[in-house]
Amino acid sequence: MDDKAVLRARNLNKRYLAVQALAEVNLDIQAGQVHALLGSNGAGKSTLVKILTGAITPDTGEVLLNGQRIPPGNPKAALEAGISCIYQESNLVPALSVLDNIMLGRQPTYGPGLLDRPAQRVFVRSLLARNGLLLDLDTPVQALPTGQQKEVEIAKALSLKARVILMDEPTAWLSQVEVETLFRAIRNLTREGVGVLYISHVLDEIFTIADRVTVLRDGKVHLAAPIGQINKGALVQAMLGRQLSAETDHLQHELPPSSAGPVALECRNLSKAGLFEAINLSVHRGEIVCITGLVGAKRSELVRTLFGAERADQGEVFIHGQAVTLRRPQDAIDRGLGFVPEDRRRDGLFMSLSVNHNLALASLNPLTRLGLVSGRLLNGLGQKQVARLGIVPPRLETPVRNLSGGNQQKVLVGRWLASGANIIILDEPTVGIDVGAKADIYQLLRHLAAEGAAILIVSSDMEEVMTIADRILVMAQGRLVGNFLKGQASQAEILRAAGGELAQ
Known part of the structure; x- marks a missing residue:
């Protein structure tokens, strides 16, 4: 037992029917330290967080804060004791200001129930100053970049006198600059004696x-240790029970670049005012092309335009050698394009619908008989894609919200394969996905390329880019500034290009 621990979880057990979600779990979080919690999807991380925050009750075991037992299954008691949680999905009210979000439900009043706005401002300004947070109190939260929204959530937790803050995938949608800003805020927290439980799939972040x-x-x-006593290989071994090197090294080293076929997707002099200018690129059948770059490079805007979700001001797009006009996404879909957006939950999937219905959404016409969707054809389509992609669990009726991030991503890819797409565009395909599921996605993309699909990926994960790409395009400030074949450039050279040090 660690005598310096501000939060202790002791012998936690939780079972759901036949599944033992937690078994004799012990956890100590020290004041003024960041404690990383890792594990593949289904490892028990979410169950542990729910117990720590009082959302669910353990079958056995207890949680103590500063030596005091917290009543189980009582979120209010956990919050009042000093445990706050910042979830991957924001809990802020978008239309309210920074000030109102921080103080929501606890605004000081005077007289007959009137809000004491001056007192609120004094309190919050002092709170932000003490913790090095630079936020405009009057700005609506919806106008803030995602990184600053995380800072608002940190400030809200501190206003509740949190002694322990749980952070669930806090960098999932952040740029590298925003990640560094968040890390500064976390270090300020630890200097104030706050303990942080940091949940992430990004192993490099853990060591930072x-x-x-x-x-x-x-x-x-399966592992509990100071970070200085372990390496990345030990973490992966503990998470998966095996090393990933044998599964991913051949993608990076042994396999030569795909034998590229004819050009499947091409744009010439594609421009959109204020976003990108004079873009020329091509993707061949059987080829995986990655577009990387720093925040603000306008990569997502470019691929959305290639899919018809945005309109270019000038330039041409060619699909299988034919010039096309893409006024809307359906025009791209009709020509064999599929698009996996960055935020799969918000922009790609219907979370309450089943795996089967999500797979079929781009293929309803061939499934329809006399104006009605054929259940037999629908199930046949779903069974084929589930088997082809290895979607787990393989039950077609499972709501897609119950799947892990990696399997949700497979459903999106399967939707386009079912529609007959042979050009697949993916924007940040492995955000929020654990290392084992990433390897599955990489294997899937390589397999699709080997079958002749053209794959265009936007990725900020440099290790991912170096692993999966046959060709690497670099964007900076809306322009293509680098074009490298697999193995032709190091990470450092690519980053220099992204910073504008190279030009074509």
């Missing part, structure tokens, strides 16, 4: 920000 790490697998603790 964490002091200690605990790894869950199948509901059990």
Whole structure:
């Protein structure tokens, strides 16, 4: 037992029917330290967080804060004791200001229930200053970039006198600059004695920000150690029970670039005022092309235009050698394009619908008989894609919200394969996906390319780019500034190009 621990979880057990979600889990979070919590999807991380925040009750075990037992299954008691959680999905009210979000439900009043706005401002300004947070109190939260929204959530937790803050995938949608800003805020928290439980799938982040790490697998603790005593290989081994090198090294080193076929997708002199200018690129059948770059490079805007979701001001797009006009996404879909957006939950999937219905959404016409969707054809389509992509669990009726991030991504890819798409565009395809699921996605994309599909990927993950790409395009400030074949450039050279040091 660690005598310096501000939060202790002791012998936690939780079972759901036949599934042992947690088994004798112990966790100590020290004041003034960042404690990383790792594990593949289904390892028990979410169950542990729900117990710590009082959202669910453990079957056995207890949670203590500063030595005091917190009543189980009582979110109000956990919050009042000093445990706050910042979830991957924002809990802020978009239309309200920074000030109102921080103080929501706890605004000081005077007289007959009137809000004491001056007192609120004094309190919040002092809070922000003490913790090095630079936020305009009157700005609506919806006008803030995602990184600053995370800072608002940190400020809200501090206003509740949090002694422990749980952060669930806090960098999932952040740029590298925003990640660095968030890390500065976290370091300010630890200097004030706050303990942080940091949940992430990005292993490089763990070695940058964490002091200690605990790894869950199948509901059990498989590793708990100071970060300085372990390496990335040990973390992966603990998370998966195996090393990934044998599964991914051949993608990076042994396999030559795909034998590229004819050009499948091409644009010439494509421009959109204020976003990108004079873009010339091509993707061949059987080829995986990655577009990388720094925040603000306008990569997402470019691929949305190639899919018809945005209109270019000038330039031409060619699909299989034919000039096309893409006024809307359906025009691209009709010509064999599929698009996997960056935020799969918001922009790609219907979370309450089943795996089967999500797979079929781009293929309804061939499934329809006399104006009605044929259940037999629908199930046949779903079974084929589930088997082809290895979607787990393989039950067609499962709501897609119940799937892991990696399997949700497979459903999106399967939707386009079912529609007959042979050009697939993916925007940040492995954000929020654990290392094992990433390897599955990489294998899937390589397999599709080997079958003749043209794959265009936007990725900010340099390790991912170096692993999967046959060709790497670099964008900076809306222009293409680098074009490298696989193995032709190092990460450092690509980053220099992204910073504008190279030009074509």
